[in-house]
Amino acid sequence: MTLPPFPVEDLLIHHPPAFEEEWRELIRKLMFTVVFFVLIAPNFIKAHYAKKTPPKRRDESFDDSFESLSIGNGKVITRTIINGKEQKVVAKQRKAKKNTAAKEKDSEEEDDKKVVEVPGFVFILLNIAFIFTIVTLILKSPNNIDTARRVYVAPLLRPEETASIIQMGHEAAARRADRAKKELALLKLENDDDKNGAAIYDLEKILEWPEGYKKDRHEAYPTTDLNVVVDFSQEDKKFLKKILDARLSPILERVYGVTRDSIRANDIFLVRYDGKGQNKLTVHQDSSHISFNVLLNDEFEGGGTRFHNRYDKTHMDAKPKVGQVLINNAVVHHEGLPTTKGTRYILVGFMNVDVKDPWTRERSDVSVFSTILSIPWLCVGLKQALMFSRISSNRAGNTNQVFSKNFYVNSMLSQSVIRFAEIGDASAPHGIVNLVDEKDTEKFLNTLEEYHQSHPMKGARWYSGQGIYTNLDGSFKSYWKERKQNPDKFREDL
Ligand SMILES: O=C(O)CCC(=O)C(=O)O
Ligand SMILES: [Fe+2]
Incomplete structure (x- = not known):
């Protein structure tokens, strides 16, 4: 605009206010607020709780674990325990190494996920702060303050x-009063109160003091x-x-x-x-x-x-x-x-x-x-x-x-x-x-x-x-x- x-x-x-500049400024502030509350703040919070939460100890009895044993001919036997049940897989050595590495990685990632535990109330507070900031920025914008x-x-x-x-008002009122007097005279000649009663009432209202002015607008x-x-x-x-x-x-x-x-x-x-x-x-x-x-x-x-x-x-x-x-x-x-x-x-x-x-x-x-x-x-x-x-x-x-x-x-x-x-x-x-x-x-x-x-x-x-x-x-x-x-x-x- x-x-x-x-x-x-x-x-x-x-x-x-110089509105166009004020509105641009407000849009900038709103955008920063969204970036802050959606991207920056959640990551800070995660990082904070990541430090606080000790790494989870693995449950030895009911956990997934595995060990590998070379059996010659380039083959390896892998003994895996999943939830306490033993599984044996014989595979070529290279593949087995790959399996081992992948499983170690999976297990690390899982540890990472488990490590950051942010209490639910923190995100509720973050959402409240987000909404509060947006509402305050809008409430304090020039259209809600200055104007x-x-x-x-x-x-x-x-x-x-x-x-x-x-003077224009006096003349307009005089025109209305004149018209009203003429219309009233005609209606009174008809002598039919049932038909003309309401119209007569309105015209008489116009002729009440101050003559010609309306008295019943703006209900x-x-x-x-x-x-x-x-x-x-x-x-x-x-x-x-x-x-x-x-x-x-x-x-x-x-x-x-x-x-x-x-x-x-x-x-x-x-x-x-x-x-x-x-x-x-x-x-x-x-x-x-x-x-x-x-x-x-x-x-x-x-x-x-x-x-x-x-x-x-x-x-x-x-x-x-x-x-x-x-x-x-x-x-x-x-x-x-x-x-x-x-x-x-x-x-x-x-x-x-x-x-x-x-x-x-x-x-x-x-x-x-x-x-x-x-x-x-x-x-x-x-x-x-x-x-x-x-x-x-x-x-x-x-x-x-x-x-x-x-x-x-x-x-x-x-x-x-x-x-x-x-x-x-x-x-x-x-x-x-x-x-x-x-x-x-x-x-x-x-x-x-x-x-x-x-x-x-x-x-x-x-x-x-x-x-x-x-x-x-x-x-x-x-x-x-x-x-x-x-x-x-x-x-x-x-
Ligand atoms: O008399 C005044 O100054 C106020 C008039 C007014 O508020 C109106 O006509 O709606
Ligand atoms: Fe008013």
């Missing part, structure tokens, strides 16, 4: 851009929000995409060591917290690999994002400046702290790293260390497997069954998700890391933009991959009816 150059490396005050539990802070938007995005942890793909205008999405391509793609590449063409947003949404409405989000982890969260304004009190460690129960709060983005591995437990006064706006994105492109099914260049050997991403994979397992269990006879309906398989998967998350929390240092000095914000953004203009590159998939589940074979299923109703909204080429 080759990552493109990061044009603002010299503006970083914290340098994430797993750290929250990175970087500049992303200029103040006027943050204000524009809030378990609903936020008051708008989805960029379906609710923003194509023009606004074009504006946003340019920023994300030029600025966020390279930051994500640099921090997570994955190329931008493997990154796919499965949701990008504008969230609002109001002192007198939905003002917080309780502790959760996101359903993706990587999350970003940009603060769009500061006319509020309270707020901020709290990140938790499940293992030692500590936490830390991120209070970014307007326009700064927080990026973190989605598996880190976090919450939106209560906004006590005013309105707090943030733009949030959930992103996946696809090992296979869901459309072409081609393998992306993602290193195995950033996928199954990275605990946070392994957790996401296990969660996905669990979800498939449950989907399969729900629909009897489902031909797409990926995992088992079996209760034990489901329990094992859900336990693994929890335990791996705890191992991740226990093994990696947590922290909030500022990537760029505030005074260099303009320079950082300008340089990224200039580089993007002079080296145009396809960005990540910001819109086309939203609202889908990828299957283990790389194919995908959609879970948003909007995808089918408005395929145009999911286009990347705006």
Whole structure:
């Protein structure tokens, strides 16, 4: 895998690992570990025990022995005792000599074999040490240390851009409210509550304060929000995409060591917290690999994002400046702290790293260390497997069954998700890391933009991959009816 150059490396005050070199180093260490534990250590142990074990004394009464007696005419009579029974063989002298030599050799080799007696527990310990070393090397690799539990802070938007995005949200909410009012009026005219009751309930929900915003997305942890793909205008999405391509793609590449063409947003949404409405989000982890969260304004009190460690129960709060983005591995437990006064706006994105492109099914260049050997991403994979397992269990006879309906398989998967998350929390240092000095914000953004203009590159998939589940074979299923109703909204080429 080759990552493109990061044009603002010299503006970083914290340098994430140089992944390609780190991975080569890790492969070298893993190879040395295998050679050491499979070839070197067992031979040392044998040599050690060979010295310690005294040569075995032969049992005189029940042992194989032989003696030769020359009887002239170039012939020899050989008397052999095998397990106490005497056998006599008459043979030509030369042959007999050969027989004698061969038997002496056999008997020496047998002695050698018998001499090295290594107690069984030594090899058990060796195997445990082998597995422990491999696991420790992987756990302490950059994907499980630097990128797993750290929250990175970087500049992303200029103040006027943050204000524009809030305005785009207001306009999108007003469009939704208008539509909802019209549809509601038509449904009410029909005067058929049995048929239209559910639809009327949904439309009235849209018209509740704050008007036009969604209040019931993200089932378990609903936020008051708008989805960029379906609710923003194509023009606004074009504006946003340019920023994300030029600025966020390279930051994500640099921090997570994955190329931008493997990154796919499965949701990008504008969230609002109001002192007198939905003002917080309780502790959760996101359903993706990587999350970003940009603060769009500061006319509020309270707020901020709290990140938790499940293992030692500590936490830390991120209070970014307007326009700064927080990026973190989605598996880190976090919450939106209560906004006590005013309105707090943030733009949030959930992103996946696809090992296979869901459309072409081609393998992306993602290193195995950033996928199954990275605990946070392994957790996401296990969660996905669990979800498939449950989907399969729900629909009897489902031909797409990926995992088992079996209760034990489901329990094992859900336990693994929890335990791996705890191992991740226990093994990696947590922290909030500022990537760029505030005074260099303009320079950082300008340089990224200039580089993007002079080296145009396809960005990540910001819109086309939203609202889908990828299957283990790389194919995908959609879970948003909007995808089918408005395929145009999911286009990347705006
Ligand atoms: O309010 C915040 O800063 C957290 C938002 C969040 O975690 C989410 O929307 O998933
Ligand atoms: Fe979240």
